[in-house]
Amino acid sequence: MTSRSQPEGRPRLWVVPSHDEGSPRPSRPRLPPPTLDDSELLASIRAGDPDAAAALHDRLRPAVERSIRRLLGYGDRDHEDLTQQAMIEVVYTIDRFRGDCPLEAWASTVAAHVVYNQIRRRTTERRIFDTVRLDEGDEPASLHSLSRDAAARSTLRRVMTHLDAIDEAKAWTYVLHDVCGYDLREVAQITETSVAAAQSRLVRGRRELRERLAGDPELASMLTEKSKGEHQ
Amino acid sequence: MTPDPLDRVTRMLQKAVSDVGDVEALPPQREAAVARLAEAVRRRAQLQRRKRAIYMFVAAAAAVLVVAGGAWMARRPDAAVAGGRDLGRVVDPTGGVTVLRDGHSEAIGQGSRVAEGAELRTPASSEARLDFDSGTRVTIGGSARVRLVEQSQRKRFSLEAGSFFATVAKLTAEERFVVATPDAEVEVRGTAFRVTIVPPNPACQNGSPTRLEVVEGVVVVRHGGVERRVAAGERWPDCNETASATPAPAAPAPTMATTASATRAVAPSPSTPPSMAQRAAPVAPVAPVAPEASSRLAEQNDLFEQAMRLKRGGDAPAAIAKLDRLLGSYPGGPLAESAAVERMRLLATSDRARAKVAAQDYLRRYPRGAGRAEAEALVTGGP
Numbered sequence: 001m002t003s004r005s006q007p008e009g010r011p012r013l014w015v016v017p018s019h020d021e022g023s024p025r026p027s028r029p030r031l032p033p034p035t036l037d038d039s040e041l042l043a044s045i046r047a048g049d050p051d052a053a054a055a056l057h058d059r060l061r062p063a064v065e066r067s068i069r070r071l072l073g074y075g076d077r078d079h080e081d082l083t084q085q086a087m088i089e090v091v092y093t094i095d096r097f098r099g100d101c102p103l104e105a106w107a108s109t110v111a112a113h114v115v116y117n118q119i120r121r122r123t124t125e126r127r128i129f130d131t132v133r134l135d136e137g138d139e140p141a142s143l144h145s146l147s148r149d150a151a152a153r154s155t156l157r158r159v160m161t162h163l164d165a166i167d168e169a170k171a172w173t174y175v176l177h178d179v180c181g182y183d184l185r186e187v188a189q190i191t192e193t194s195v196a197a198a199q200s201r202l203v204r205g206r207r208e209l210r211e212r213l214a215g216d217p218e219l220a221s222m223l224t225e226k227s228k229g230e231h232q
Numbered sequence: 233m234t235p236d237p238l239d240r241v242t243r244m245l246q247k248a249v250s251d252v253g254d255v256e257a258l259p260p261q262r263e264a265a266v267a268r269l270a271e272a273v274r275r276r277a278q279l280q281r282r283k284r285a286i287y288m289f290v291a292a293a294a295a296v297l298v299v300a301g302g303a304w305m306a307r308r309p310d311a312a313v314a315g316g317r318d319l320g321r322v323v324d325p326t327g328g329v330t331v332l333r334d335g336h337s338e339a340i341g342q343g344s345r346v347a348e349g350a351e352l353r354t355p356a357s358s359e360a361r362l363d364f365d366s367g368t369r370v371t372i373g374g375s376a377r378v379r380l381v382e383q384s385q386r387k388r389f390s391l392e393a394g395s396f397f398a399t400v401a402k403l404t405a406e407e408r409f410v411v412a413t414p415d416a417e418v419e420v421r422g423t424a425f426r427v428t429i430v431p432p433n434p435a436c437q438n439g440s441p442t443r444l445e446v447v448e449g450v451v452v453v454r455h456g457g458v459e460r461r462v463a464a465g466e467r468w469p470d471c472n473e474t475a476s477a478t479p480a481p482a483a484p485a486p487t488m489a490t491t492a493s494a495t496r497a498v499a500p501s502p503s504t505p506p507s508m509a510q511r512a513a514p515v516a517p518v519a520p521v522a523p524e525a526s527s528r529l530a531e532q533n534d535l536f537e538q539a540m541r542l543k544r545g546g547d548a549p550a551a552i553a554k555l556d557r558l559l560g561s562y563p564g565g566p567l568a569e570s571a572a573v574e575r576m577r578l579l580a581t582s583d584r585a586r587a588k589v590a591a592q593d594y595l596r597r598y599p600r601g602a603g604r605a606e607a608e609a610l611v612t613g614g615p
Contacts, residue, residue: 048277053270213237
């Protein structure tokens, strides 16, 4: 667990497991190390060998988890289902992997696509960065670091209102590319569009968001306050 | 400088998403997750096998359709022409029509099929009609001897005596219809015509016994290395002409002399088809040939005749040399194709390698030429 700098005048208690100085901090069990290299793994999956499932799971689960947590936050109620869904999607789309990027990057893209579809379906009124939107006083379901900071959450919620106000496709493109770090090709794959369309959405999304943010002086002061708080 | 609010927001969001916790930790329900994944691997393999089976079924079904389509095509009336032999069927024969096959003569009757290689003979005052699957009809007059040389897409008849009337169905680009007489060749394109062997008349076409009358369409006649188109209402030779379309050969064609002695020219059969008997079309005059052109034609004729004479004399190299000179001087002339065929034949008897090259060249220049079958046989190394 990491400690965060606290806003001035607001003490906060952190529950930290006690441990003796010098003794190794107990850690959770780790995923087993890989037993097959990528080419062997892919060949086994493509050949329909169910025994390769364990190797595939252990190899790609971290990338899948990371992708889902970035978009929905850690501890989301649908997290486990979405992870499983994304892993299965990796199996069914294994033939599309051409080896032109690392296997983890491809799995991460598949996972982001699963989240994208989940949110678009709006079956549970899901929205990106959903855990951040929790109101003050709500028990945070997520251990997302920022969600613990009320001021940060407040700022984020304000940013979310602007993100929600622009076209959904542009918002997604901005988040996936500028925030999560996917390249345009991956963004196009995730959002099921062309690279050219993704680039166009990115440019327009940035422009619209910038205009909205510039027209919100209250947010500007919140951002300034936050910035001051971080430097202290 | 005022910082860009978008940059600040982006950095904030990046920081927000960077902390994802410990993703390397063993998930609590790993076994169940692996089991579900294994099931997905099995199901994917099953789907792939099913897809492959569907593809193979579709491919097999397509193959069956192709085969069935081909069989259906083969059963079509004209498929005999397209795919193989077009056998003539005897219709309404009058008495005494015989067919000579493999040295044996036998009478034929209504509905008999006459195959390639057979020779039909009709006594005087009789005739035989052959109906082909392609729609072509041939009527052979009395005292006739007609051999069915080839009966595939290329029909070739050899008329050695008597008369031969044909109504030829429209031919495709691949088909040909040729009637050869002892000294001429008549080729048609969807037409009706009559070819007769008559007693040679020295005053008419140097005594050629061949007479051609065209009822419908256009017929090409080749004689002495010269090709002539004869249209409906025209005859060949037109012995009433005051000016000849082609110069007379320098020497009578040996085949004519040979044939005149060996063939008994027979007057046209009295049982001429009504349309022929009623026909009295005027003969169109043929434009005279300019002197210069006439001399070039004469030289071509001379070279060709000399080559043929040398060939009959057994001097193949000399004959080839003559043909080479003809082809070299007049590569696009009216005798070029015939010369190429003869050259190919001569080379086949002495130098197969050169013959093959000559055959390949012939096929390139004349893909639908009269010598195509021979050329193809030389190229493939067949007999």
